[in-house]
Amino acid sequence: xxxxxxxxxxxxxxxxxxxxxxxxxxxxxxxxxxxxxxxxxxxxxxxxxxxxxxxxxxxxxxxxxxxxxxxxxxxxxxxxxxxxxxxxxxxxxxxxxxxxxxxxxxxxxxxxxxxxxxxxxxxxxxxxxxxxxxxxxxxxxxxxxxxxxxxxxxxxxxxxxxxxxxxxxxxxxxxxxxxxxxxxxxxxxxxxxxxxxxxxxxxxxxxxxxxxxxxxxxxxxxxxxxxxxxxxxxxxxxxxxxxxxxxxxxxxxxxxxxxxxxxxxxxxxxxxxxxxxxxxxxxxxxxxxxxxxxxxxxxxxxxxxxxxxxxxxxxxxxxxxxxxxxxxxxxxxxxxxxxxxxxxxxxxxxxxxxxxxxxxxxxxxxxxxxxxxxxxxxxxxxxxxxxx
Amino acid sequence: xxxxxxxxxxxxxxxxxxxxxxxxxxxxxxxxxxxxxxxxxxxxxxxxxxxxxxxxxxxxxxxxxxxxxxxxxxxxxxxxxxxxxxxxxxxxxxxxxxxxxxxxxxxxxxxxxxxxxxxxxxxxxxxxxxxxxxxxxxxxxxxxxxxxx
Amino acid sequence: xxxxxxxxxxxxxxxxxxxxxxxxxxxxxxxxxxxxxxxxxxxxxxxxxxxxxxxxxxxxxxxxxxxxxxxxxxxxxxxxxxxxxxxxxxxxxxxxxxxxxxxxxxxxxxxxxxxxxxxxxxxxxxxxxxxxxxxxxxxxxxxxxxxxxxxxxxxxxxxxxxxxxxxxxxxxxxxxxxxxxxxxxxxxxxxxxxxxxxxxxxxxxxxxxxxxxxxxxxxxxxxxxxxxxxxxxxxxxxxxxxxxxxxxxxxxxxxxxxxxxxxxxxxxxxxxxxxxxxxxxxxxxxxxxxxxxxxxxxxxxxxxxxxxxxxxxxxxxxxxxxxxxxxxxxxxxxxxxxxxxxxxxxxxxxxxxxxxxxxxxxxxxxxxxxxxxxxxxxxxxxxxxxxxxxxxx
Numbered sequence: 001x002x003x004x005x006x007x008x009x010x011x012x013x014x015x016x017x018x019x020x021x022x023x024x025x026x027x028x029x030x031x032x033x034x035x036x037x038x039x040x041x042x043x044x045x046x047x048x049x050x051x052x053x054x055x056x057x058x059x060x061x062x063x064x065x066x067x068x069x070x071x072x073x074x075x076x077x078x079x080x081x082x083x084x085x086x087x088x089x090x091x092x093x094x095x096x097x098x099x100x101x102x103x104x105x106x107x108x109x110x111x112x113x114x115x116x117x118x119x120x121x122x123x124x125x126x127x128x129x130x131x132x133x134x135x136x137x138x139x140x141x142x143x144x145x146x147x148x149x150x151x152x153x154x155x156x157x158x159x160x161x162x163x164x165x166x167x168x169x170x171x172x173x174x175x176x177x178x179x180x181x182x183x184x185x186x187x188x189x190x191x192x193x194x195x196x197x198x199x200x201x202x203x204x205x206x207x208x209x210x211x212x213x214x215x216x217x218x219x220x221x222x223x224x225x226x227x228x229x230x231x232x233x234x235x236x237x238x239x240x241x242x243x244x245x246x247x248x249x250x251x252x253x254x255x256x257x258x259x260x261x262x263x264x265x266x267x268x269x270x271x272x273x274x275x276x277x278x279x280x281x282x283x284x285x286x287x288x289x290x291x292x293x294x295x296x297x298x299x300x301x302x303x304x305x306x307x308x309x310x311x312x313x314x315x316x317x318x319x320x321x322x323x324x325x326x327x328x329x330x331x332x333x334x335x336x337x338x339x340x341x342x343x344x345x346x347x348x349x350x351x352x353x354x355x356x357x358x359x360x361x362x363x364x365x366x367x368x369x370x371x372x373x374x375x376x377x378x379x380x381x382x383x384x385x386x387x388x
Numbered sequence: 389x390x391x392x393x394x395x396x397x398x399x400x401x402x403x404x405x406x407x408x409x410x411x412x413x414x415x416x417x418x419x420x421x422x423x424x425x426x427x428x429x430x431x432x433x434x435x436x437x438x439x440x441x442x443x444x445x446x447x448x449x450x451x452x453x454x455x456x457x458x459x460x461x462x463x464x465x466x467x468x469x470x471x472x473x474x475x476x477x478x479x480x481x482x483x484x485x486x487x488x489x490x491x492x493x494x495x496x497x498x499x500x501x502x503x504x505x506x507x508x509x510x511x512x513x514x515x516x517x518x519x520x521x522x523x524x525x526x527x528x529x530x531x532x533x534x535x536x537x
Numbered sequence: 538x539x540x541x542x543x544x545x546x547x548x549x550x551x552x553x554x555x556x557x558x559x560x561x562x563x564x565x566x567x568x569x570x571x572x573x574x575x576x577x578x579x580x581x582x583x584x585x586x587x588x589x590x591x592x593x594x595x596x597x598x599x600x601x602x603x604x605x606x607x608x609x610x611x612x613x614x615x616x617x618x619x620x621x622x623x624x625x626x627x628x629x630x631x632x633x634x635x636x637x638x639x640x641x642x643x644x645x646x647x648x649x650x651x652x653x654x655x656x657x658x659x660x661x662x663x664x665x666x667x668x669x670x671x672x673x674x675x676x677x678x679x680x681x682x683x684x685x686x687x688x689x690x691x692x693x694x695x696x697x698x699x700x701x702x703x704x705x706x707x708x709x710x711x712x713x714x715x716x717x718x719x720x721x722x723x724x725x726x727x728x729x730x731x732x733x734x735x736x737x738x739x740x741x742x743x744x745x746x747x748x749x750x751x752x753x754x755x756x757x758x759x760x761x762x763x764x765x766x767x768x769x770x771x772x773x774x775x776x777x778x779x780x781x782x783x784x785x786x787x788x789x790x791x792x793x794x795x796x797x798x799x800x801x802x803x804x805x806x807x808x809x810x811x812x813x814x815x816x817x818x819x820x821x822x823x824x825x826x827x828x829x830x831x832x833x834x835x836x837x838x839x840x841x842x843x844x845x846x847x848x849x850x851x852x853x854x855x856x857x858x859x860x861x862x863x864x865x866x867x868x869x870x871x872x873x874x875x876x877x878x879x880x881x882x883x884x885x886x887x888x889x890x891x892x893x894x895x896x897x898x899x900x901x902x903x904x905x906x907x908x909x910x911x912x913x914x915x916x917x918x919x920x921x922x923x924x925x926x927x928x929x930x
Contacts, residue, residue: 005587012589013581013784021576028563028571028753036560040855041864042552044559073618073755076783080771106773106782113772117634205784210575212618212755212786229770231652232621241652242621243560243748245755245789251575310430312455315585316403322586348427384409385453386423386434 005322006366006373008277010206010359011155011183011301012324016251017208017360023254024210027247036243038233047246054253058202058215061256061263062181063191070216070236071249075182077229078201078216079106079149081240082178085226086147086199087114090176094144095119100132102339103151104180111149124150129293130159130343134166141169147176152184156339156355157292158301160188167196176224182206182214186259187267187298192217198224202256204248208360209255213248216240266360270299273358277367278302284375291340291353302356305340306374309381311351317377321370324355395456396490398464403456406463408448408470412436418446422509425501431458433505437469437477439513445469445477450505457495461486461502469506478510552862553908557901558698558726558841559866563792564751570795571753574788582785583776592787599794603758606728606797607743609735615759615777616790620725620746623759624649624692626770626781627721627742631690632657633768638689639663641718643675643704644884649744650692650723651880666884667693672835673702673885680712688718695738696727699881699897700832701841703731710739719765725749725757729800730808730838735760747789751902752796756789807902811840814900814909818842821913825920829891831882840900845882845891846920854896854919861915866897 007015016024027050037048052066059066072078087097099111101123111121122140126132132150141148148170153160163179170177181190182203192200197219204213218224218239232241259266281288281304291303306314315325325337340350354374358367395403412419418439425431431454438447448466452459461482468485469477486499554562574595580588582596597611604611617623628650632640642654644666654664665683668676675693684691691713696703706722713720721742724733729750735743743760747753759780761767767780774782800807819842822828827847846854851867858865867879878892898912 007578007588009580009584009586009588012584013579015578016576018576024575025568025572028568036556039556039559039864039866040852041556041859041866043554043864073622073786074783076773077618077771079773104773105775109772109774109782113769203784205581210786210788211581211784212789230622230625231656232625233648233652241648242619243746243754245618245753247753248755248786248789308453310454310458313403313459316456319586322580322584322588324584324586346428348430351430384406384451384459386432386451 005320006370007322008356008358008362008366008370009322009324010362011158011355011357013205013211014208014359015361016210017255017258019258020209020251020254024247024251027250037246038235038243050246051249054249057253057257057260061185061190061260062200062202062217063193064217065220068192068217068220070218070239071252072214072216072240073212074214075104075180075201075203075206076106076214078214079104079178079180080110081216081226081229082199082201083107083110083147083149084114084229085239086176086178086224087119088227089225090146094142094146096122096142096145097147097149098122098124098137098140098145099149100124100126100151101342102126102130102154102156103149104155104182107149107151107180126342128344129296130154130157130291130339131293131296132161132166134162134169137166138169141173141175145173145175147178149178149180151180152190153181153188153298153301154292154339155183155301156337157303157343158183158297158357159292160184160296160298163197164195171196183298183301186256186263187270187300189263192219204252204255207255207259210248210251213245213252215252267299270358273362273364273367274300274302274356276364277356277358277371278304280368280371281374284371285378289349291343291345300358302358303340303353304356305345305349305353306378307349307352309352309378309385310348311336311353313381314352314374314377315354317381318354318374320373324357325351325353395460399457399460399489399491402460402463406459408450408463408466409452410449411451412438412447412449420509420512422505422507422512424504424508425454427453430454431498431501433458433462433501435462435502435505435509437474437506437509439474443474445472445474454501455495455498457486457491458498458501460489461499464489465502465506474510474513478507480506482506552864553904553911555863555865555898555900555904555908555912558749558897558899560748560754561751561901562903563753564796564799566799567752567792567795571788571792574791579787582787583774595791596785596787599790602794603745603797606801607724607733607735607745607760608737609743609760612763612778613735613760615761615780616785616793617757617759617781618755618786619757620647620723620744620749621649621652621757623744623746623757624721624723625653626759626767627744627761628653628657628690628692629770630767630780631719631721631742631765632662635689637661637663639665639687640690640692641665641667641680641683641688642692643667643694644669645673645697645699645702645881646692646694647698647723647725649725650694650721654692669884671886673697673700673832673881674835675704675709677708677712680709684712684716684718686716688716690719690721692721692723694723694726695733696724696731696838697881698726699879699895700835700843700885701726701837701899702832703727703836703838706738706740714739726838729796729804730811730840732804741765747793747796750796750800753789753792756786756793758793808839810902811900814904814906815839815842817906817909818898818913821909822916825913825917827920828916831885831887831895841897842899843895843897845887846894846896847891849894849920851893851895854894857919858912858915863912863915867895
């Protein structure tokens with residue numbers, strides 16, 4: 001028997017916006033542009049046109065030039081390409097990298113792989129609010145540092161790093177800055193013309209676009225060069241070979257254009273929805289504690305610790321809700337979230353924390369129902385538990 | 389609450405609606421308290437066995453902080469022990485029960501904690517059988533020694 | 538959204554599409570399978586909640602379907618973003634962190650293998666090309682001479698994307714095994730046109746691409762023996778047994794699975810249909826002066842004909858045919874703007890002028906006899922016009 005869940009896991013993935021789905025389907029039906037954009041014939045040219053239009057749409061959301069956007073298969077690939085690409089290209093200059101302990105696994109594992117291959121990495125510890133302060137970056141810089149990678153918005157706790165300030169510092173020191181913007185594009189204004197960011201990763205499926213497509217911004221002025229990750233036919237100015245998926249690129253373009261149009265209105269709506277959820281939770285569970293900075297956070301993410309009960313039980317008791325404890329990419333193993341431990345939560349509190357993330361299609365009714373369910377289950381489990 | 393396919397229906401039901409949860413009222417005769425686990429390890433079980441004058445487990449109660457498997461095992465075990473001899477309770481294999489329920493190997497620790505809590509309760513009675521006191525007096529003495537939770 | 542089955546003529550605004558080796562149009566049945574996953578809410582397959590698990594289950598089904606196409610185990614499938622990424626993962630994954638040795642690749646590999654091979658050279662590896670004969674077949678004597686204990690990896694494609702030549706990969710596998718070298722085969726063009734059996738071929742790694750068999754673009758797979766120690770190229774999150782991280786392209790993978798099922802079921806019918814078109818075309822080409830079919834004597838893909846047209850420029854012919862509503866290519870799509878003659882044809886010993894005149898026709902299931910006749914008529918006209926002009930001049 002199929003029951004409908006209340007979906008509050010937009011930070012893990014989003015539903016495809018119907019307007020995006022329509023555009024994508026249009027590419028795949030018989031009249032659509034299925035041809036290889038690299039082909040010289042008419043159908044190839046039509047496909048190429050669609051790709052270039054999508055590139056402009058992505059660029060427009062973030063204040064970049066279309067020529068600075070490369071399409072990839074997702075933010076994970078973008079992170080790999082940016083970090084390994086710079087590390088390998090500039091290895092004569094230096095082999096030191098700086099990143100934080102609470103980056104997405106795509107950044108962490110890539111840096112670890114480079115570490116195994118001979119690079120040195122400084123892993124910055126966030127403050128108790130989950131923020132990486134610009135001063136932390138400055139103190140870690142060395143003459144042989146080539147790259148700093150700091151995420152814009154943390155996917156677990158939603159905190160927002162001041163990438164403008166970090167960028168000013170890295171630029172001053174002649175070091176490249178990579179920013180994973182998978183959780184921030186379309187939710188916070190980003191203007192790369194006025195940010196000293198050299199590389200930025202984007203995800204399609206975090207912004208109501210399809211899974212399996214992403215992009216990487218690669219600054220032209222001043223120029224940053226990369227060793228490609230995937231070699232072959234020389235697509236994307238030689239930076240990313242492999243036949244492009246026209247329908248997915250078109251989908252990502254459409255999603256980014258919709259975000260551009262709706263960001264100003266949507267962000268405050270999401271923030272208010274999130275606040276409703278937080279207030280409703282606190283009303284039934286006064287013991288609940290917020291994880292991460294109270295105000296320097298993105299509109300949709302709410303990470304709450306529920307003391308006194310065990311985390312797996314709370315999650316399973318709330319199985320009518322689709323939420324997350326820990327990053328989606330690592331939910332399968334039941335380690336307490338490394339992000340929450342990095343901000344000082346003990347294992348039990350980290351384990352009994354839940355990340356709620358609201359999005360474009362979340363309703364007040366859903367939020368109220370969710371708070372009620374969590375409240376009921378929390379108290380049931382608390383009553384079940386020994387005192388103290 | 390929606391059914392989760394990782395756990396069997398039995399486990400799921402006992403997690404959602406645990407039987408015999410709680411504590412005996414203060415003053416209830418024949419209550420043996422046992423405890424196992426630690427919060428920092430993610431699992432605490434406080435088990436109470438109520439033993440009658442024939443040495444049988446008349447009733448059980450428990451409080452549990454832990455994963456769904458731990459909760460379900462407490463509930464299922466409490467049903468199994470009721471009406472049986474205390475000696476049987478002291479040797480009941482929750483680990484075997486967990487295997488029969490199809491719980492994964494990682495949850496063996498949950499079963500062990502529940503077992504430890506039950507055995508620690510049963511041990512309160514066993515250790516005093518070495519003395520020559522009559523059962524009823526023994527139980528009164530135990531009642532005085534262990535304050536209600 | 539309804540999908541419709543149309544003849545090739547109605548596709549692409551009346552154009553005749555004869556460039557199926559570059560990419561195939563999406564089979565409407567595959568689109569039907571994909572559409573539900575391209576809209577609405579679907580979880581992240583790594584999430585443990587209900588929508589996540591539903592996505593995971595669909596992924597597992599698709600994996601089994603792709604495995605069935607090539608007689609592999611589901612656990613041997615690593616999904617990638619396409620054939621190029623699969624080739625990169627194979628070559629770089631095997632060689633990463635190994636002491637530098639030698640890699641042998643055939644002289645006629647696709648960019649998906651050439652690209653990473655060139656990168657290996659930059660990293661200090663020795664890469665040698667195994668020569669081919671005039672019919673594009675691998676020179677086995679040369680291979681035997683080149684194989685020794687230094688060689689850690691050999692890469693020979695199962696079927697060539699330009700001439701369509703099919704290599705005896707089984708024999709290459711036997712030779713490689715004797716010297717404890719691993720063997721990768723790019724089966725991107727072969728799958729869906731020939732039976733491809735991972736076990737029978739005896740290879741260690743095999744690359745596939747969905748859009749060459751009626752599936753969507755943006756998804757491919759590397760099939761590999763689980764015991765291989767491959768270094769992942771895209772890390773973080775640990776998907777695909779840690780070999781290829783990143784949130785899975787669910788709709789694409791489901792499309793891949795469906796196209797694999799259809800390819801498996803319809804293989805014989807497809808071979809027959811395509812072969813008939815190819816044979817008719819080749820027969821019709823005989824009387825046209827100046828036309829030579831490359832690798833004519835070799836075992837080739839049932840749908841591929843690459844030919845040279847003496848005295849003409851291949852790009853010019855592609856453009857002229859395009860004007861007449863016929864889409865073909867001169868060689869690999871990846872190289873169409875580079876202006877270089879095909880490395881495949883040069884490796885076969887074909888002289889540069891003839892190589893530059895190359896035209897590749899690759900049929901798909903939508904093509905009909907009418908398409909063959911239209912193409913022949915157009916070619917005849919184009920070729921005779923020039924000859925006519927020469928005569929008049």
